Each structure stands twice: as C-alpha cells, then as structure tokens.
Amino acid sequence: MKINYNRELCQGHNRCYMLAPELFDVDDEGYAVLTATGEIPPELHDKARLCVDNCPEYAIELVD
Amino acid sequence: MTDTTETPTPKRTQQAGSGGEGVRPIDSWETDFDHTHPDYAANAPQIWDELRDTCPVARSERFGGMWLPTRHEDIAAIAANENGWYTSHEVVVNQYSADDVMPPPIGGAPPITSDPPFHVDARRLLLAPFAPKKVNELVPFATDFCHSLLDSALAKAADSDGVFDAALDYTQAIPVRVIAEMLGLPAEDGDIFRTFIHHIVENPIERELEEEETAEYYLDRHIAEHAANPKPAGEGDLIDHLLGVELYGEKLAPEHVRGTILLLIVAGIDTTWSSIGSALWHFAQNPDDLKRFRDEPEVRPFAIEEFLRAYAPVTMARRVAEDHELAGCPMKAGDWMLLPFPAANRDPDMFEDADKFIIDRQKNRHGAFGLGIHRCLGSNLARMELTVALDVFVERVNEFELVDPASVRFSTGQIRGPRELPIRVHS
Ligand code: HEM
Ligand code: SF4
Numbered sequence: 001m002k003i004n005y006n007r008e009l010c011q012g013h014n015r016c017y018m019l020a021p022e023l024f025d026v027d028d029e030g031y032a033v034l035t036a037t038g039e040i041p042p043e044l045h046d047k048a049r050l051c052v053d054n055c056p057e058y059a060i061e062l063v064d
Numbered sequence: 065m066t067d068t069t070e071t072p073t074p075k076r077t078q079q080a081g082s083g084g085e086g087v088r089p090i091d092s093w094e095t096d097f098d099h100t101h102p103d104y105a106a107n108a109p110q111i112w113d114e115l116r117d118t119c120p121v122a123r124s125e126r127f128g129g130m131w132l133p134t135r136h137e138d139i140a141a142i143a144a145n146e147n148g149w150y151t152s153h154e155v156v157v158n159q160y161s162a163d164d165v166m167p168p169p170i171g172g173a174p175p176i177t178s179d180p181p182f183h184v185d186a187r188r189l190l191l192a193p194f195a196p197k198k199v200n201e202l203v204p205f206a207t208d209f210c211h212s213l214l215d216s217a218l219a220k221a222a223d224s225d226g227v228f229d230a231a232l233d234y235t236q237a238i239p240v241r242v243i244a245e246m247l248g249l250p251a252e253d254g255d256i257f258r259t260f261i262h263h264i265v266e267n268p269i270e271r272e273l274e275e276e277e278t279a280e281y282y283l284d285r286h287i288a289e290h291a292a293n294p295k296p297a298g299e300g301d302l303i304d305h306l307l308g309v310e311l312y313g314e315k316l317a318p319e320h321v322r323g324t325i326l327l328l329i330v331a332g333i334d335t336t337w338s339s340i341g342s343a344l345w346h347f348a349q350n351p352d353d354l355k356r357f358r359d360e361p362e363v364r365p366f367a368i369e370e371f372l373r374a375y376a377p378v379t380m381a382r383r384v385a386e387d388h389e390l391a392g393c394p395m396k397a398g399d400w401m402l403l404p405f406p407a408a409n410r411d412p413d414m415f416e417d418a419d420k421f422i423i424d425r426q427k428n429r430h431g432a433f434g435l436g437i438h439r440c441l442g443s444n445l446a447r448m449e450l451t452v453a454l455d456v457f458v459e460r461v462n463e464f465e466l467v468d469p470a471s472v473r474f475s476t477g478q479i480r481g482p483r484e485l486p487i488r489v490h491s
Binding site for chain 2: 011012013014015017018019026027028029030050053054055056057058
C-alpha cells in the first residue's frame with residue numbers, strides 16, 4: 001500500500017497531520033507534506049485509511 | 065462500542081440583535097425561508113433535512129431574493145465555484161447594497177471578500193501565522209486563560225446553588241482573549257469587538273453610528289500606534305505582520321490592513337464561541353458522551369471533529385455572478401446564495417447516520433470550516449481553542465446539566481450557537 005497525495009486539491013484542513021503524524025507533516029503555510037512516500041508498513045494501514053476517510057477535499061488516496 | 069444520540073434542538077430562541085420582534089411569519093420553507101427567523105434558529109437541522117428530500121435548493125424573495133441548497137454535493141460545488149458563477153464579494157446577507165472601501169475582486173475584508181486571482185495572494189499573507197505549529201504555541205496561554213475563567217465561574221457557582229452561564233461566563237470570552245493576544249490589541253477590549261460583530265454580522269442597520277463608535281475609527285487608532293512603534297523582526301504581533309508584508313512588491317493599502325484585521329476579529333469570535341458552547345450544550349444533555357470524552361483521551365480528537373460536524377456553526381453566503389441553472393432552478397445574477405455547511409454535514413448521502421452524534425465517528429469529511437479555496441483560515445486556531453476549552457472544562461467540572469432546557473438561547477442568522485447557556489455543576 002502507498003499513499004497518493006494531491007497538493008493541488010489540498011486546502012490545508014490538517015486532518016491528515018492530526019490523525020497520522022507518522023505519515024504526514026505540515027509546512028509553514030499549513031499545507032500537508034506526505035512524509036511516508038514509500039510502501040506503508042502494515043501497522044500503519046489503518047491510519048492511512050483514516051486520512052483518506054477524513055480529508056474533506058479528497059486529496060488523499062491509497063494505491064496498491 | 066459507539067454511543068449514538070439524536071442531536072437535540074434548542075427550546076428558546078430570539079433574533080440576535082433586534083430582540084426577536086419584527087420578522088414576518090414564514091409561509092413555507094421551500095419558497096419563503098428566512099435564516100433570521102426565530103423558527104429557523106429553533107429548528108434549522110430539521111428544516112434542512114426536510115428540504116433536502118422535498119426541495120434541495122429552496123427559494124425566498126426576502127433580502128432581494130435568495131437560495132438555500134441543502135445537499136452536500138451542491139454546497140461543495142458552489143464552494144468550489146469552478147465556473148465562476150458566484151462571487152464572495154459579500155458573504156453576509158444584508159438588506160443594503162454594500163458601500164465598499166475596496167471594489168471587487170478585493171472587497172471590504174480580504175481575503176474572505178476577495179475572488180480569484182487576487183484571493184490566493186491576499187490569503188497567502190496570512191497562512192503562516194495561522195498554521196498548526198504556530199497556533200499551537202498559544203496552547204499554554206489559552207489553557208491558563210480557560211482556568212482563570214473557570215476560577216471565577218466556579219466561585220460564582222459556589223454562591224448560587226451551582227449555577228453559572230457557560231456561554232456568558234466561559235465560552236464567550238475565550239476567542240476574544242486569544243485573538244486580542246494575537247493582534248496585539250488590549251485584553252479588555254472584548255466588549256468593543258462584540259459591538260463590531262453585532263453591527264456587521266447580526267444586525268447591520270440599526271442606526272447611523274457616531275464616528276468614534278465605528279470599527280474603522282478604533283482600528284485606525286491602533287494601526288497608527290503599531291506603525292509608530294515598530295518591533296524587532298520576529299517579535300511583532302499580527303498587526304505588525306500586516307504592516308510589514310508586501311503584495312505585488314508594495315506594502316498593503318491601509319484599507320486592506322484594516323479590512324483584514326476586522327475580518328480576523330469578526331470571523332473568529334462568534335464562530336468559535338458557538339462551537340465551544342454547542343459542545344457544552346451537548347455534554348450537558350448527554351452524560352455518557354461526557355464520560356467517554358473524559359475517560360478515553362484517544363476519543364477526543366474524533367469527538368472534536370464530530371462536534372464540528374454535528375454542530376457546525378457557520379453558514380456563508382455568496383452572490384450569484386452569472387445566470388445559470390442549479391438543480392433545475394434559475395439562478396439570476398445578484399441573487400443571494402446561502403452556503404449552509406451545517407446542512408451539508410447532515411446529508412445522509414455523505415455521512416452514515418448523519419443525524420446522529422457519534423462521538424468516535426471514523427469517517428468524517430465534514431465541511432464545518434468550508435470547502436475549497438476559502439477554507440477557514442483560522443481552522444487550526446479554532447480547533448485548538450475548542451480542544452483546550454473542553455479539556456480544561458472536563459478537568460475542572462465533574463458533572464453538569466442544563467438548569468432548564470427552556471432557558472438556553474440560540475442565535476439566529478448565519479452563525480448558530482448558544483448565546484445563553486445556564487448550567488448547574490456538581491463538584
Ligand atoms: C469553530 C470556529 C470557526 C468556524 C466553524 C469557521 C468557519 C469558517 C467557514 C465556513 C469559512 C469559509 C468561508 C467561505 O467559504 O466563504 C471561514 C473562513 C474564514 N475564517 Fe473561519 N471559522 C471559525 C473560526 C475562525 C477563527 C478563530 C478565525 C481567525 C481568527 C477565522 C478566520 C477566518 C478567515 C480569515 C476566513 C476567510 C478565509 C478566506 O476567505 O480565504 N475563523 N471560516
Ligand atoms: S486533510 Fe486533506 S486537505 Fe487537509 S491537509 Fe490533509 S490532504 Fe490537505
């Protein structure tokens with residue numbers, strides 16, 4: 001599992017960073033920064049799904 | 065396990081500002097709705113849920129003609145504004161045509177009254193001071209302030225059978241104090257801020273104001289003081305920041321600085337006040353949710369977002385800029401378009417059990433802070449204040465209940481939340 005993050009759609013709601021600081025950081029302007037750019041370890045799969053399910057702008061997806 | 069509770073409705077409402085008189089009775093919510101009517105304040109969630117089924121874009125001839133969409137899909141599309149059919153030039157429905165300091169696309173209070181492409185540039189100037197890590201530096205300040213409010217409120221309760229007003233003695237003061245701190249304005253000027261908000265958001269035209277009573281007069285005085293006392297880089301407040309930044313290679317126009325400061329005062333106070341108050345109103349009536357919030361810290365971040373979804377306080381407005389059709393209805397340039405994000409948050413096509421409060425809701429793409437380019441610039445600050453206010457409250461107050469559901473008063477208009485909330489606490 002990998003995370004696709006679309007900076008164009010992100011409006012900086014910061015839900016992802018709050019739910020999963022292991023996967024996302026936030027920049028000085030409040031936009032998300034995907035830190036988990038590679039394969040997501042199994043123990044973080046649930047958190048990755050939470051990020052997808054709580055991003056109001058549909059800026060995050062999971063890919064196999 | 066998941067707690068579910070029907071989101072309750074307030075018993076007593078009154079028109080904010082004008083004391084409840086004077087709003088014409090409603091013929092039908094489909095063709096004659098009025099968001100300033102006391103019945104709307106009392107029953108808005110039920111009205112949205114019915115309209116979504118029967119007439120998803122409701123119409124009213126009031127205020128010169130306005131529309132009320134209630135489906136998430138439509139509200140999100142209007143906020144996204146891909147075709148440029150709407151303008152943000154005015155975001156609070158009013159009777160008079162705005163006599164603006166700044167013409168479109170800038171508007172009187174950038175960036176909220178600004179349209180693209182200017183909007184993104186004006187907004188970028190403010191992103192850094194409101195980014196999460198910056199805002200979290202204020203947690204100790206906000207925490208101490210919440211404790212000091214409760215010191216007084218609980219002392220008052222000790223002398224009055226455990227009773228104090230959670231809205232007037234607690235929630236109201238928090239956003240006022242925090243934004244005054246950020247802007248570098250006097251801590252004791254809260255009443256002045258509330259007067260500005262009252263004139264702008266709640267009741268725009270009561271009477272002509274004397275010059276010294278206006279927000280412009282007050283702000284110009286403080287801006288001039290800041291300009292005369294520049295601070296070393298990195299030590300300034302938000303007013304210093306706005307005086308220092310450049311846009312397109314020039315310092316901001318004085319009207320821009322003033323409009324933005326006023327926006328930060330107006331946008332952050334009643335909204336956050338409403339949100340904290342609604343959460344306490346919910347807890348007062350749902351002791352099981354209070355217990356879970358207190359006992360299970362891991363539930364708290366989800367609870368905060370569920371409060372924001374279920375009790376979203378803010379309905380924005382747009383003006384239609386170009387004739388077009390929406391859900392088969394004819395939108396005409398100049399019509400008001402309400403953007404009830406709280407209605408979008410209750411759409412069953414978007415949320416499972418949309419009408420239930422589920423304290424640990426896992427899938428929650430709520431739009432309480434708006435959707436798209438105008439996403440609430442203060443959302444990180446608002447979330448921080450809501451979190452701190454509730455954390456401190458549950459730490460200091462064990463059990464509490466409403467003194468009488470009928471004595472709770474909700475605001476009318478575009479910002480919805482308890483304005484009077486008498487509670488009885490048990491220590
Ligand atoms: C729970 C509290 C709050 C809620 C629910 C809320 C809600 C909203 C909403 C829905 C919008 C979108 C406007 C639109 O689409 O036209 C907005 C915009 C805005 N809010 Fe908030 N707000 C809150 C607190 C705050 C605070 C504390 C501040 C700052 C002090 C703030 C500053 C702003 C600003 C500056 C904008 C305009 C952003 C832009 O146009 O780009 N808000 N807010
Ligand atoms: S939740 Fe979505 S919109 Fe918000 S910061 Fe993360 S990616 Fe961006």
